[in-house]
Amino acid sequence: MNILVLGSGGREHALAWALAKSPRCDVLYVAPGNGGTADIAENVPDLDVMDSEALLAFVRERQIGLVVIGPEAPLVAGVADGLRAAGVAVFGPDAQGAQLEGSKAYSKTFMEQNGIPTARYATFDAAEPALAYVREQGAPIVVKADGLAAGKGVVVAETVEAAEDAVRSCFDGAFGDAGKTVLIEECMTGPECSLLAFVTNGRACCMAPAQDHKRAFDGDRGPNTGGMGVYSPVPIVTSDEMDAMTRIMETAAAATAREPFDADYRGVLYGGFMLTPQGPKIVEFNVRFGDPETQVVLPRLESDLVDVMEAVAEGRADDIDLAWSDTWAVCVVLASEGYPGSYEKGKVILGIEEAEDLEGVTVFHAGTTRNADGELITAGGRVLNVVALGDTFEEARERAYEACDLINFEGKQFRTDIGKRAAAGRAAWE
Ligand code: AMP
Ligand code: GLY
Secondary structure, X not given: OXXXXXXOOHHHHHHHHHHHOOOOOOOEEEEEOOOOXXXXXXXXXOOOOXXXXXXXXXXXXXXXXXXXXXXXXXXXXXXHHHHHHOOXXXXXXXXHHHHHHHOHHHHHHHHHHOOOOEOOEEEEOOHHHHHHHHXXXXXXXXXXXXXXXXXXXXXXXXXXXXXXXXXXXXXXXXXXXXXXXXXXXXXXXOOEEEEXXXXXXXXXXXXXXXXXXXXXXXXXXXXXXXXXXXXXXOOOOOHHHHHHHHHHHHHHHHHHOOOOOOOOOEEEEEEEEEEEOOEEEEEEEEOOXXXXXXXXXHHHEOOOHHHHHHHHHOOOHHHOOOOEOOOEEEEEEEXXXXXXXXXXXXXXXXXXXXXXXXXXXXXXEOOEEEOOOOOEEEOOOEEEEEEEEEOOHHHHHHHHHHHHHHOEOXXXXXXXXXOHHHHOOHHHHO
16 A cells, blocks of 8 residues: 655654565655655655645545654644544544643643543643742752643753743743643653553553653753654563553553543554652653654564554554564664754765664664755754664664764764663662
8 A cells, every 4th residue: 555654753764664664565655754764765845744635635646545644743733633534544643632742731631530640740821820839849840831842841950940940931932832831740750761552442552662861961961852862672671660551551542532531542652651669650641653762663563564553543453463573772863963952954964874784773864855966964953863773782782883983974963871871770770
């Protein structure tokens, strides 16, 4: 069948790569796509992923059998609803389901209603009461913009002053409408773990766990980013914690299909967990594949992704059968200098082929494009995702970093410690 993937990041390159491996995949389109998807699929740069009608026209014209929605923005805007109403098979929840990511306040209410453990919190629509609450609670404390902010609307404040600044900046419009409501949360401690599940018809089928590195710099310092590196599986998770996380994902999936939530949830539910001393708690739900989690989870999936996604899109939970390889996968993100703040674009990228010649190495593109001369250039904050598979965690890490050294562009910035803390064991979090 012909398949259309929506999005332009490393996640979408990994999705396209996994779909293209299936013998069932005929013509694969990615809209808008990036410099990497152009090599394995047909990019559709002018198709607006937020425009259901344009998408529907494209689906009809190209006889698309499955639409896979990568990013959250079209999901929150109801693009899945529009396509599904016209009879198209879509991988991605409806707008109601997407509220789990579209509004952090809404998501918290959902967790409370369903007994899902999460950080204590309060919501505010104005600065003064929020500032008073911050002073009363003290630091450390977490300040979050309610709406979508590309992973940058969260400040884990070590001091009351930093929390006050974060509150003011939200209400001053740093995140536009997304910051009109502000959540203030108890600061949880412990390692983080992402557990993604295919969800359809109220049922969850969990994938392999992964651990992202959200902070910009080594040693988990610096501002939060969309994710600077990730690995899978996660050796520091105990089997009791894995069971607890799986139960939470199943509870959440069941609740999506029931009153009062009552969503048409057919896609991925991303559980962002913190493994606290009281057990796993949800930091956030996302309603799509994680970026960069997808880049380490899909290379370890042995099942045919087209079969899985079609079953999800058609509500056939019993037909989802996930098999995983027992390899290790490590992904290091190569970013532009300045990310997650402002950065320059248009730097020529060299060395990807040499990196991919290394055993087990695949490079997924995030922010890349080609210039008029056909050269590959940087076009975003996160530029490339260097993924290595290995028989051991150490082997995968070494290969990933060897590959990172072979790739060059001006301002290349990356964390040198992806997976390092986990390799040292759970005690590294104590
Ligand atoms: P979010 O966008 O809600 O996932 O937050 C981004 C990152 O901020 C998370 O991955 C955590 O590293 C951190 N964070 C968010 N909420 C909390 C919390 N309540 N306690 C500690 N860290 C948090
Ligand atoms: N890696 C974090 C996210 O996808 O939200």
